Every structure is written in C-alpha cells, then in structure tokens.
Amino acid sequence: MRLLLVEDDAMIGESLHEALVGENYAVDWVRDGRSAELALGNDVYDLLLLDLGLPKKQGLQVLSEYRQRGGMLPVLIITARDATADRVSGLDAGADDYLVKPFDLDELFARVRALLRRQAGRAQPIIAYGGVTLNPASREVFLNGSVLNLSAREFALLQALLDPPERVLSLAELEEKLYGWDQEIGSNAVEVYIHHLRKKLGTNFIRNVRGVGYKVAAI
Numbered sequence: 001m002r003l004l005l006v007e008d009d010a011m012i013g014e015s016l017h018e019a020l021v022g023e024n025y026a027v028d029w030v031r032d033g034r035s036a037e038l039a040l041g042n043d044v045y046d047l048l049l050l051d052l053g054l055p056k057k058q059g060l061q062v063l064s065e066y067r068q069r070g071g072m073l074p075v076l077i078i079t080a081r082d083a084t085a086d087r088v089s090g091l092d093a094g095a096d097d098y099l100v101k102p103f104d105l106d107e108l109f110a111r112v113r114a115l116l117r118r119q120a121g122r123a124q125p126i127i128a129y130g131g132v133t134l135n136p137a138s139r140e141v142f143l144n145g146s147v148l149n150l151s152a153r154e155f156a157l158l159q160a161l162l163d164p165p166e167r168v169l170s171l172a173e174l175e176e177k178l179y180g181w182d183q184e185i186g187s188n189a190v191e192v193y194i195h196h197l198r199k200k201l202g203t204n205f206i207r208n209v210r211g212v213g214y215k216v217a218a219i
Helices: 010-020 033-040 059-068 084-092 105-119 152-163 171-178 187-203
Strands: 001-007 028-030 047-050 075-079 098-099 127-130 132-135 140-143 144-147 206-209 214-217
Touching: 001 010, 001 033, 001 084, 001 144, 001 171, 010 028, 010 105, 028 171, 033 059, 059 075, 059 084, 059 214, 075 105, 084 098, 084 105, 098 105, 105 152, 127 152, 127 214, 132 152, 152 171, 152 187, 171 187, 171 214, 187 206
Parallel strands: 001 028, 001 047, 047 075, 075 098
Antiparallel strands: 127 132, 132 140, 140 144, 206 214
C-alpha cells in the first residue's frame, strides 16, 4: 500500500516516514500544502496522512479542496491541534480520522490499518482467501494453516492483490503500491516477486490476465 505523508516538521516527518516504511508501506513525504496538492494529482495513493499547520497552504484547505474535487482517499489528520473545534473542523472538512500529536506509533499503525480496511470494503481485520490468511497487523501469512515466510515486498504484493481479491492490477499499479519516490525499481522486480509468491502459494494462485495485469484466481 502506498501512503502520502504531509508533514512540515523535518524531525517528525523523518521519524514517521521511517516507521511507516518499516511497516511495509511505500511512503512519499512532502512538506507543504502546495506539494501535497501536486502529489494528490497523481492518483496513486491508498491513504493520506495530513498535518494541518503547513507552509504555503494550510492542511485544512488542502483537504477541503481535495474533497470538493471528488477526491476519495481516506484521510487521517495528524496534528498538534487538540481543541474540540479543530477536531470538528477537520472531520467536517472530509477527514476520516483525527490523531493528536504526540501519539504512540502503534496507535497510528492501527488507525492506518482500519482506514485501509474500510477503503477496501472489508470489516474483518484478517484477510482470508483461497486457503491463504493474511494478518496486516502481525504481518503473518498462513497457507492452509501453515506459516509462510515472505519477504517485506512479497507480503506487500500479496496484500495488494488480496485487498480486495479478484481485482486486476496492472504492472504499473503494482509498482506504484510497492515503491515510493525514493526507491529504485528494478526492470522486472514485480515479476520476480510474483514468481516467488507462485512458488510458495502454488502456480495457479496468481493469474496473469493477458494485456491487463495480475489477479488472484477465483475460488
């Protein structure tokens, strides 16, 4: 999953970026409201983490105008503004959740997982499909009850294909979900990870839809 982090404080931004990457997310970090608007125009993200006190354009204005343009991303406001009026304004402007700094990273991760789960139309915290069980919180995967050892990229790729399942994703879309701006992509990196997953899950679990992309097999 690919996240857009909008945070102007260098120390906080670096810490959050590192922590979220450590949770297997691809994360792009921008530091002002104008850059946030430009990044959102790429339409490649699964979730927006938005500070409110931003240079060049305030976060609340970025959010309000994004929603007015029809933007549908789940938005988690992360801010030091803890007044009830600020919370109400943020939620009424279109935020899906509101988290006040300083916060515990585990709570941030849980809120991110909850928003992504809702975005995928899934109420259950565990993804189960075709004998595969994937737990986004513990980052564990089981096949017919047996633990599978997956690399971080393999896990992220499998989650992208399963959440929701039977959706066709192009090679470009998979690359966008696995890699941020600052990460180099090998010429056939995604195909290599798909090959590794097929060896572990079965050759027919991931299908190639000719000329379109990849999807998990129907069950």
